[in-house]
Structure formats: C-alpha cells, structure tokens
Amino acid sequence: MYTVNLAIIIPFLAAMIVPIIYKRIKGIHVGWFVFLVSTALFLYLVSYIPNIASGETYLYTFEWIPSYNINFITYLDGLSLIFALLITGIGSLVTIYSIYYLSSEENLSHFYTYLLLFMGAMLGVVFSDNIMVLYVFWELTSISSFLLIAFWYHRKSSRDGAQKSLLITISGGFGMLVGFIMLYVMTGTMSIREMITTISGFHDHPLFIPAMLLILLGAFTKSAQYPFHIWLPTAMEAPTPVSAYLHSATMVKAGIYLVARFTPVFGGELTWFWVVTIVGIITLFWGSFNAIRQTDLKALLAYSTISQLGMIMSMIGISSVALRHGHSMNMVIYTQAAFAAIFHLINHSTFKGALFMVVGIVDHELGTRDIRRLGGLATLMPITFTISIIGSFSMAGLPPFNGFLSKEMFFTSILSVRELHFTSEVWMGLIPVVAWAASILTFVYCMIFVFKTFLGKYQEEKLEHPAHEAPFGMLFSPIVLGLFVILIFFFPNVLGNYVIKPAMYSIFPQLGAEDLGQHVSAWHGFNLELKMTIGVIVFGAFLFIFLRHWKGLYNWILPEKLSFNALYGNSLELIEKVSKIITNSYMTGHLRDYMVYIYIFFIIAVGGTLLNTKAFLFDIEQYSTVTEFEWLITIAMIIAAISMLLVKSRLTAILLNSVLGYGVSIFFVIFRAPDLALTQTVIETVTTVLFLAAYYFLPEWKKEDSKKRSKIVNGIVSVAVGVIFTTIALAVQNGKLFESISSFYENAYELAGATNIVNAILGDFRAFDTMLEVVVLLIAGLGVYTFIKLKARKGDNPLEDK
Amino acid sequence: MKTNNVILRAVVKLVVFIILTLAVYLFLSGHHSPGGGFIGGLVVAAALVLLFVSFDIETVRGAIPFDFKKVAALGAFISVTTGFGSLLFGEPFLSQTFAYFDLPFFGETELTTVTIFEAGVALVVVGVVVTIILSIVEDV
Numbered sequence: 001m002y003t004v005n006l007a008i009i010i011p012f013l014a015a016m017i018v019p020i021i022y023k024r025i026k027g028i029h030v031g032w033f034v035f036l037v038s039t040a041l042f043l044y045l046v047s048y049i050p051n052i053a054s055g056e057t058y059l060y061t062f063e064w065i066p067s068y069n070i071n072f073i074t075y076l077d078g079l080s081l082i083f084a085l086l087i088t089g090i091g092s093l094v095t096i097y098s099i100y101y102l103s104s105e106e107n108l109s110h111f112y113t114y115l116l117l118f119m120g121a122m123l124g125v126v127f128s129d130n131i132m133v134l135y136v137f138w139e140l141t142s143i144s145s146f147l148l149i150a151f152w153y154h155r156k157s158s159r160d161g162a163q164k165s166l167l168i169t170i171s172g173g174f175g176m177l178v179g180f181i182m183l184y185v186m187t188g189t190m191s192i193r194e195m196i197t198t199i200s201g202f203h204d205h206p207l208f209i210p211a212m213l214l215i216l217l218g219a220f221t222k223s224a225q226y227p228f229h230i231w232l233p234t235a236m237e238a239p240t241p242v243s244a245y246l247h248s249a250t251m252v253k254a255g256i257y258l259v260a261r262f263t264p265v266f267g268g269e270l271t272w273f274w275v276v277t278i279v280g281i282i283t284l285f286w287g288s289f290n291a292i293r294q295t296d297l298k299a300l301l302a303y304s305t306i307s308q309l310g311m312i313m314s315m316i317g318i319s320s321v322a323l324r325h326g327h328s329m330n331m332v333i334y335t336q337a338a339f340a341a342i343f344h345l346i347n348h349s350t351f352k353g354a355l356f357m358v359v360g361i362v363d364h365e366l367g368t369r370d371i372r373r374l375g376g377l378a379t380l381m382p383i384t385f386t387i388s389i390i391g392s393f394s395m396a397g398l399p400p401f402n403g404f405l406s407k408e409m410f411f412t413s414i415l416s417v418r419e420l421h422f423t424s425e426v427w428m429g430l431i432p433v434v435a436w437a438a439s440i441l442t443f444v445y446c447m448i449f450v451f452k453t454f455l456g457k458y459q460e461e462k463l464e465h466p467a468h469e470a471p472f473g474m475l476f477s478p479i480v481l482g483l484f485v486i487l488i489f490f491f492p493n494v495l496g497n498y499v500i501k502p503a504m505y506s507i508f509p510q511l512g513a514e515d516l517g518q519h520v521s522a523w524h525g526f527n528l529e530l531k532m533t534i535g536v537i538v539f540g541a542f543l544f545i546f547l548r549h550w551k552g553l554y555n556w557i558l559p560e561k562l563s564f565n566a567l568y569g570n571s572l573e574l575i576e577k578v579s580k581i582i583t584n585s586y587m588t589g590h591l592r593d594y595m596v597y598i599y600i601f602f603i604i605a606v607g608g609t610l611l612n613t614k615a616f617l618f619d620i621e622q623y624s625t626v627t628e629f630e631w632l633i634t635i636a637m638i639i640a641a642i643s644m645l646l647v648k649s650r651l652t653a654i655l656l657n658s659v660l661g662y663g664v665s666i667f668f669v670i671f672r673a674p675d676l677a678l679t680q681t682v683i684e685t686v687t688t689v690l691f692l693a694a695y696y697f698l699p700e701w702k703k704e705d706s707k708k709r710s711k712i713v714n715g716i717v718s719v720a721v722g723v724i725f726t727t728i729a730l731a732v733q734n735g736k737l738f739e740s741i742s743s744f745y746e747n748a749y750e751l752a753g754a755t756n757i758v759n760a761i762l763g764d765f766r767a768f769d770t771m772l773e774v775v776v777l778l779i780a781g782l783g784v785y786t787f788i789k790l791k792a793r794k795g796d797n798p799l800e801d802k
Numbered sequence: 803m804k805t806n807n808v809i810l811r812a813v814v815k816l817v818v819f820i821i822l823t824l825a826v827y828l829f830l831s832g833h834h835s836p837g838g839g840f841i842g843g844l845v846v847a848a849a850l851v852l853l854f855v856s857f858d859i860e861t862v863r864g865a866i867p868f869d870f871k872k873v874a875a876l877g878a879f880i881s882v883t884t885g886f887g888s889l890l891f892g893e894p895f896l897s898q899t900f901a902y903f904d905l906p907f908f909g910e911t912e913l914t915t916v917t918i919f920e921a922g923v924a925l926v927v928v929g930v931v932v933t934i935i936l937s938i939v940e941d942v
Contacts (some may be wrong), residue, residue, distance in 0.1 A: 064895060262862040510880035678828070682844040686931055690853050693938045753900035753912055755834040762838065763916040764898045769883050769918075771896065774922060774926045781930030788937045 004074040004127055007041055007084075011120030011515070014114045022109035031099035031496040034112045035092055038119060052081050053498045053733040055505065059129070059193075069190050077429075080501025082342060082588035083126040083250075085256050085499075086349050091119050093477035097357055098241035100473035101364060102575075111151060111239075113680050119245060125254055130190050131180040138176070138218070142169040143256060145246050154189030160233035164568065168231045170223025174263065182207040184264075195263045196509060203269070212266045214257065216275055223255025223309050226283040230564045233302040240360030243298065248305045248356055249349040255518035256345060257308065259316050260338070261509050267320035270422060276317030276418075277431070285312025286435050288441035292448065292547075293554045297359045297369040301352070304445060308348050309439065311410060313343035314435070318413050321420060323510060336417060336518050338507050340409035342500050343520070347394065347402040347488060354481035355391040355449070358384055361474055362453065367464025371448070376458030380467040383475055385454045390482040396446035396540070397439065399535060402488035404533075404673040405520055407439070411529040436532055443540030444547070451544075492520035577626065599717045607724045610731070618731040630670065637663040650701040658688045675758055813858040822848040831926060833912070839920030843927030850932055855862060859936065868934070874929025881922030884915060 016035045022030045048058070048286040061071040076084075095115070100544045102108060121144055124137030143166070150162035180190075186202045188197050202208055219225075224232040235247050246252070259276060266272045266553050286492040287307025319338035322331045361384050362377070377386045386501070390401060397407030417430055460466055469475075488495055504516040524530070543550070569627075586597070610616045626634075640659040661684035668677035745757050745765060754760040762770050848924030853862045888897035900914035913935035 062889075268931075418929050675841070678836055679844070682848055683843060684846050686844065686935075687852065689855065690935055690938070695937055697938075697941075752898065753914060753918070754832075754916070756838070757833060758837065759832045759838045759916075759920075762840075763919055767885070767896045767898065767916075767919060770923065771885060774881045774923050775878050778874050778926050779931050781874055781933045782871065784934045785937045788941045 004058060004060050004076050005072060007044065008120055008124045008127055011037060011116045011123065015116035017110045018116060018186055022112075029099050029104075030108055030112055031095050031230075035095040035099075035115060037414075038088050038091040040211055041123075042092055045084050046123075046239045048076065048081060049498055052076070052502045055502065057502050062526070064133075070132045071130055073129040073191060074127040074738055075193065076127060077134075077505070077506045078499070079265075079342075079506035079708060080126040080258070080502050080573075081345065082499055083253070084123055085132060086253070086346070087119060087122045087250050088610075090245060090349055091115075093353070093480060094241045094245040094249075095473060097244070097360070097477040098239070100471060101241055101360055104237060107151075111148075114144050114147045114151070115242075115245075118148065118251070122250055122254065122636045126257055129192050131183065131192060135173070135177050135180060138222075138254065139170065139173050141251050142166060142173060142222075144226075145235070145251055147244045149235050151242070152237070155237065158237040160236040161231075165231040165235045166613070167572075168228055169221050172218045172228065172663055175214045179218065182214070183482070183491040186211065192265070194260060199265050203519075206251060206279055208269075209271055212269065212272060213275070214322065216272075216279075217264075219253070219255035219258040220279060222258070222668060223252050223313065224283075224289075225255070225279050225313060226286050227564050229283060229287065229306045232306055233299050234466060234540055236296075236302050237543075238354060240298070240363065242569060243302075244353050244356035244360070247698065248301070249353040252305065252309055253312075253349075256312050256316065256341075257314065260341070260507050262741060263320050263338070264323070268323035269320075270324075273317055273320050273422075276320065277314050278317075280310045280312070280314025280317055281431060281434055284314060285438040285441075286310075288438045288445060291445040292441060295371045297362065297371060298356075298451065300371075300445060301355055302360060303349075304442070307442060308344075308352070308395070311435075311438075312341045312345050312348070315344070315413055318417060319507070322508060324640060325798035332511065334413070335504065335508055335511065335516055336409070336763065337413035339415070339496070339500055339504060339516075340413050342503050343409065343492070344406035345495070346495065346499075347485070349390040349408050350481045350484045350488070351394040351401070352404060353563070354387055354478040357474070357478040357481070358388045358391065361470040361478075362780055364472055364474070365465060366467055368462070371452045371458060373462035374453045374599065375456035376454070377467050379456040381454075381469050382459070382635075383479070384563065387478045387482045389452065390485050392449045393445040394485045396443045397536065399522060400489045401485050402492070403485075405492050405522060408524065408529045408533065409520070411532050415528060415769025418570065430735055431557065436536070439532075439536045440539045440543065443536050444544045448542065448547070454593065471628065475699075487649060489522065490520075496520050503564075514699060577723070590622075592706075594712070596713065596717055597682065599721050603720050603724060606728065607720070609728060615734070616727050616731050620730070623733070630667075633663055633666055645646045650698060650700070652690065652693065653690045653701070654723060656694070657691075658684055661687070661694065666783045675756075677700050703769055741757060804833070809834065810856050814852055818853060821845060821852070825849065832920060833914065835919050839923035841926055842920075843924035844931070845929045846924070847931035850928070851935060854939075859940065869919070870929045870932040872929070874926050874933060877925025877927075877929055878924045879892055879922070880925065884919045884922065887915065900923075 014034070016032065021033055057416055058076040060074045060076075062074075064070055064072045068321045096114075100113070102111065107395075117738045118141060121137045121140035125134060128134040128137060146162045146166040149165055149790075150158050153162075154313045167306060180599060183195060183573065184190055186199050186205050186207050189195060189198070221228045221231075232252065236243055239248065263272075284307050287303045287305075291300050291307060293305035296301060318677070319334050319336075319341065322334040322338075324331060334343065359369055361381075362374065365375075365381070369534070394401030394403035397403050414432045418425075418429050419429060422428070458467070484761070501516060504732060508516060586593075637660055640656045640663070644653050644656040647656065665677045665680035668674070668680055742757075745761055748754050748760040748765075752764040754758040803892045814869075823913065829839060829842030830835035832836070850862075850866070851888075853866075875890050880911060885896040889895060898919065900912055900916070902910055902912050905911050
C-alpha cells in the first residue's frame, strides 16, 4: 500500500487534531502527542534501513491529476531516507525540548500545528519524485517557517524576520518553479527518476543552463547561501526549538537535498561545478568571518550555520565532477566529496542542534544570550557546559568528536580540486586556501562560544535571573545529540555503510555500487589534512587570544550601510514606495472609475477577439423568427431599462432592475431552459432583498454632477459594451470561435447515471470547478462578514504600530 | 399609521413550509431533472430570508439557532472532503460514482455520491446568502 505517502500525510492529519487535543485534554501537555507522532514516524523509517542498505528502493505511485502528469509519487531511497530520519528524529528531540522551553501560557496549539505542518511538508519535499508536488511541499516549508518565525508576532522584529525569510525563500522557490517547468519542457516528464535517465540527450538544449541556474537559485535561497544568507540571522527571532529544528537541522538543508538530488541531472557540467562550489566556498568563508563579530549567541550560531551549509554545498559541487566525461575510473575519487558532504550534514545536525538547545537553555534560565553579559557559567551549569564543549569542539573539527572526521574528509576533497585543470593553477590552488582560512575562523568562533559564555568572570548583576542548571527535560535532548556526536566518532562506519552508502547510489546512479562508499578512520597517517588541522588549531588559538586587538577591523571592512541587509532594506522600502504610487494612481476610490476599468478591459479583450477572428459575422436569416409574445416581453424590458435612467427614486430603479431580471427568466422558460429560469428567478429574488437591505446605507439619489469629459467617456463605454454584448449573443450560434463541446457530455447517463446533463457536468465531469467555486463563495461570504462586523471602530489603535 | 403584519405573518408561516418542501424536491431531483444543490440551497435561503423579512431577526434566530457562517464552512468542508473519498478507492480526486439499490418503500432507487457533494454546495449557498444579508441588515 501507499505507506510512504501516508508517512507524509500523517503529520498533516495530526496537525488538524492538535487544536482539538489542546482544547479537550488539559491534563497532558499537547507536545507529547506531537512527540508520539514524530517518534512513531522515526521508528517506522528506521525499519527501512536494512533494506535500503542492501540497495533497495521503494516507489509508490498515487494518481492525482493524471491528465496533467501530476501524480503523488513517493520515492524512498538512501538520500531521502537520511533526510527523513533527520526530520523525524531531530523533530522528536526538539518536541521534548520545546515542552519544557515554552511557557504553558503561550499559544501552544498554534505552535505544534505549525511544527507538524512543517514536518509533513519537509517529508513531502524529500520523498516526492514529481517536481510539481515537490514544489508545492517546498513552498509549504517556507510558509510554515514564516509562521514559526512570527510565532511571537506581537514583536516587530519577529514580523520583520518572518517577512524577510518569506520574501527571499519564496522568490527563490518561484525561480525554481520556472526551472522545473523548463526541465519539463525539455524532457517531457515531471518525474526526477525519468529525467535522470533521459537528460543526457539534452545537454545542448538552450534551456539546459537557464533551468540549472534557476533551480540552483531555489536551492541557494533556501539553504541561505551567499548572498541570500541574510534571512537566516533575522530568522533567529523564532523560539529556540524552531531555530534548532528548522533553521539548522532540517529546512535549511532542503537546498542541499535539492542540489544532491539534481546532481545526476546536471552533474558533470562545468557550470554546475563552478557555481555550486564557488558559492559554497564564499558562503563558508563569509559565514565564519561574520560569526566572530556577533555578540548574540544565536546570531553567532546562525552565521556558523550559514558557513557550515556553504561547506556542505561546496563538497557536493566538487563531487559532481565524478560525472564528467561519462564515468572514467580516475574520476570516481571525487565521489568521496559527496560522501563527506552527507556525513558532515548528519554531524552538523547533531552538534548544531545540541548547541542551539544550549543557547536556548542559557537564554531561558538567565534571560539573556548576549555574550558581553555572560561568563563564568561553567561551574554553575556543568551539564550545559559539557554539552557545549562537545558541540563546539566538534564544530571546530577536533577529536574525539564526529566533526573531526568530516572536517578531515572535507580537507581531502577540497585538496583534490587542485588536480582538476579547469582553469589556471593559481585559481584552483586558491580554493583550498580560502577553505582553510575559513576553518581557522570557524575554530575562533567555536572558542568564543565556549569560553566567553562559560569561562571568565560571572556577572550576576547583568543577568535577569541568577544562573542555575536547567531542568532535566530541557537537558535530555541536547544530551542525546551530544552522545551521538561522540558515538559517531567511534563508530563512523556503521553510519557510513548502512545510511550514507545507499545515499551515494542515489546521487551517482550512473556509477557502479562497488565504486561508492568508503571507509572512515580517525587516524589516517600524518598527512596534509592532519597538518592543516594542526595549523587551524595553532592559528585559531592565536587569533582567539588576540581577538580584541583585531576585532575593530570589522567596522572598517564591513560598514553596516554597505551590507546586503542594507540593500535588502532599501530595496524593500523602494518597492513599497513605488508600488504605493502605482496603486494609488488607479485606485481612486470612485466606483465609476472601477466600472470603467472593468468595461474597457471587456471591450478590448472580447471586442478584440471578435474583430480578430471575424466571429462577429453572423447570418440573421438562419435564425427562427421572433413571435409576438417574445416581442411583448422584449418591449417591456426595453421600457424598464430606459425608464431606469429617468426615474427620481432609488426604490423605483431597484424594482425596474428586477423587471429586467425576471424578464430574462421568462425568456429562459420560453426557450426551454427550465433550470436556468429557476436559478434566475431565485437569484433575482435574493438580490432584490439584498438591494433593499443595503438601501438603508445608500446616499440620497440625486442627479450626478460630473464633468462633461467623464460623461462622454461613460457614454462611449456603455454603448460599446452594449454593442459587443449584443453581437456576442447573436453570433454565438455561428460556431466560429469554438467547437461545440456537448458531444463530450452526451453519454452522461452511462458515465454519471444522470439524465440532467447540466448537473452531471457541475457535479461530476467538472466537479473540481464546482468545488473551487464553492470555496470561493465561502471566502466571499466570510469577506463580507469580516468587512462589516470587524471593521476598526474609531479610536482603535492599529495593531501594526506596536 | 401603525403597520400591521398579521396577514403577512400568517401566510408566511404556511408558505415557508411549501417553499422548503420545494427546496428538498429540487435538491433531490437535480440528478435527472432541473434542480440540484445550488438551486435547492438558494430556495432554502429565500425561504429563510422571507422569514427574516416578515418576522424580526431575533425571533427567527431563536427558532433557527444556527450560526450560518458555520453552516457555510461545514458545506465547503463536505464538498472538499468528498473529493478525497475517491482517493481511498484508488480513483482520481473527486471521482463520483452511482449505483441502484432496492430500498423498502422507495423501490429501486439510484443513490450517488454526487448527492453528498451537492449537499455541501447547498449548505454553502444557504450559509453564505444568509450571512451576507444578515450582516448587512444588522450593521445599523
């Protein structure tokens, strides 16, 4: 059955139940329910590991909108399994943590609904094989991230951070959608698996490079790559469990997932290699460089996340070389960069998750996370201190923690770039140097994190609460993650063989299984990588000790007004200003103007089509003659219409208007359209009542005192609309514009069991339209209700200003 | 001059039931003859509006204690969720089906899933029309 599809649906269903549980069951914290859901999913996915490790994959197809090639296809392979395990595993830990972190006075039902929404969307991203379905889930992760960042929406900074992240990730996602459509145009399929098998014939297609760059745009905005990284530090306004979960462990890695997933499609292209690697390296350097100057612990971790994401991205970029020129044997060595990337991705989730939780604990217990006010906590919070040592030493790349292993492998892969002769030796040699410099800076900010927070002088007068150790509930999750950091160091090959190796099959399906995967060992001889690590420690320690002597450089190199943040802020302001000017220029607030726009559009679009297609030519001879009775009704309607212009009271005008409506319904009866007549009569009745209800609010009916020019425009527009509409009505029978579609529905009785074709169309053949119309009607009704009932009274303070 | 609604009210009390019966008839006959969820819903709405016009809002509210916003939301919920029903049988979203049953009293009857879908449509129409008219009227 569709078990993996269900795994995606379950979090959404659970999200629906959360508010009910929150309301009905008071005794148990609603977070435990969320924990149950994510743990069950985690254990379920764990049960797939043995089969996936032996090279199996699972494909479930669920036909959704087959006529548009859009099917809900899930594909469970090594790569998606790793991400799914991180999503559900870290999700469970974060949930436990959040139960103790968030005060019970917060709006917990919103929080956990959004969290589950995110979990489902994220599982959808990693399991979807159909690019359109993937796109929908992709944007859903952005939306749930927006909701979670703005969880404390009464704070202006939260709203701004949420807006920034939404604008950047959604516009990147939109670019990605265009790239997906280009891929579809090229290959004719929406399935990623099918693309991988057919893409080799399209490398010279003019859309190939644009599609690649647009998809990368989506991945880079999501994974906070330079220069789109600016949203991640502001996203730290979210509650800390959210930062630990979305903005370090899972969502920001969706971009990396996408790049890895599309490596078999685009890998081997030089453009792909250069863009992914260079952007990754710049992000790595820029993130670590900026992390040092931060005084807010969370901002420091945000920049460090940016930097680490850049590092993983660059490794995936390097690994794509393995697919160049078919697959010659000496290129296989580059696949180990992808191995290192995934290995580091897992390691990063463990140590960064733990570090975020540590910051959350400090913030929660002490009321501040400003480095300048912290210090000397080591003896007061020993467990927290230990976890942060484990986490940050792993991040700095020191043994015996898992970060050491992946950092060494990173050096190996970055050094292997030197053997590629794509451009001059100097440039190729620069890449490892920049990466090494970034590692030194990484070491420095890791030391800042530990030593400035936990050592030094304890300054109680600067804290909101005196320091003490956190409750066990909050410590549990970081301890688990910290244990993983150490366990992975000692048993890296368990992870490598069972989890990472199958993922390699997914990234390099063109290569044989025997070439992929590798043995990880902590001691690999006194080689260049180890010397680089020693260099990192020596230079890093030196820079850390003399930090205050060179920190002033930052203000000199990076003035605030030249940053990308300033660029973002200014362009947002400019866009708002310009769009306000444009909108105000045509949104005059006069009903007459809006009517003119609508009718002029009608004249141009419909009249233009009529002229263009010569559909207005009709032969009146072939129509049946008009009977006396029909003449009578017509004349009555004409009189009603003309006198409507001349009457003195509004009430009379309303009644004359209904004469027109009922006249039309009489015509429906005569022309044997009883259902239309029925609908028209009832609608006419209801609208007349509505009119009378609104009557009270309408101003006095008086002669309009408008300018001559607008009167002339009104006249022309009305006559033109009338002429066009009459022409359509008369010409519609000539069948020039469209083929008759009735043949399609003729066998309604056989297909839908209905003899009323109209309703068979509404309820069966085109039920989707009806369903959406119903929803639109509901929205319109609620819109009217809110406009009238909830309008701001005079003297109310607008919420936005707070 | 004091207005007197006695005749109107007496007639309405009777006529409303005729209109509602018509609405049910229209709703059920929609599969084979003119009618259906939309018209059925509109006729119910018209009957309710007639009640509101001839009696005052409070009295009718007391007799029909529904929140019509919720009625509309329930309708949209029914319409959308019936679409998912077909997924359980491996059919595309919103596929409808029908079958003939031999029911006591009614004899051989055709039952179809469209009826559920149309019931949702009818509820939305009733809910939205009454909500709009009431919120305009009450905003004095």
